Amino acid sequence: MKISEIMTTAVCSITSDKSVSHAAEQMNEYSTNSLVVVDYGELTGIVTSRHVASAHPNRIVADAMDVSPNRISPEQNIWYAHSLLLESDKDLLIVMDHQEEVLGIVTREAIQIKLAEYLDPLTGLYRAPYIHYIGEKMLAENKPFHLLFIDVNDFGQINKQFGHPFGDDVIRSFSAVLSSLVVEQGDHLCRYAGDEFILITSGPESHVQQCIETIVSPTEIYHVTVSAAVGYMNGYREPNFFARPLRELIANASLLSTEAKKKSLFRC
């Protein structure tokens, strides 16, 4: 999932004193949508087909280019690149090494194509690698979070009783319920595996409690009552939260969800 796996290394360059019309000709000639602007051996900006289309052709590249393009290291994660592009509303990132040498570019399109491979086709949610990236990043940055491991109750029974296509409908509808809970800026949801989901949130505890209440309340899906168990790890209160790897936190939350499931069975 590194940038080096999807970056384009064939990068064309131009100097900032050339005209915008010349830049457009270069783009046509090299069949590219972007040119890296290099003056006296140093990167000074980037000019894309969008810049060329919106600037007067007589202008110089310096007056049309993006003077502060986002830079990224080839070692960085694609999820990080995706969040950078979302924050900046730019079309591409320049891949540079520690010696400030341009190694390539990575476009929004290339990132989106790669990330689409990590989308679960049934629910439209991201799969486990997404939550691994988010959780590990927050742990590395010492940012606490709440981790909810969500496990649909008796999903095997639902499949046996009503068939797998109906089971798929249940998962799809249940994921829609979970998606409706993702309202805070720091909320991240994924379909972890089969009938298991993980929600990571840095929202307030009141938000977490509201999520748990909604998730554990039995829901009617196509005339079948579906419920779920939640294993909850509170990163704001859990001792040694940051000393433990994400795998361990997920495993712990998973065990807590199993316990919650047993308790609910016992109550019945």
Place this chain on the structure above:
Amino acid sequence: MIGENNVTSRKATLTLKISEFEVPPMQDMLIIGRKAPIGPEAVRRMAEALSPEQFTLIKMNHPKIEAVLLRNSLLQMIDEKLLMNIILEEAERMISDSMVLRSELKIAMSVQREVDLL
């Protein structure tokens, strides 16, 4: 068809006007529209090449005006904010975003003092 007796003549008139070239080819100020054929950086480079360290480029957050190039000596005489407010107020009445306006700006000071006689 032109016969042997017909004569064709073509003449051109050449007009030559010579005047002194200003360096740079502007006076005190340029006001650059957002879609003008010459952009702020090109204007700055032109001024810097022809009159080094005599002009300052001020970028604008304005719907039609992208930047103003000003002679430094003006900024030494009058506050930049005050000057820019006056320039924008007057220029935005006539500029379109594809224009570059050239302007002369002179500041004259008039002083009258009363002093005690000996």
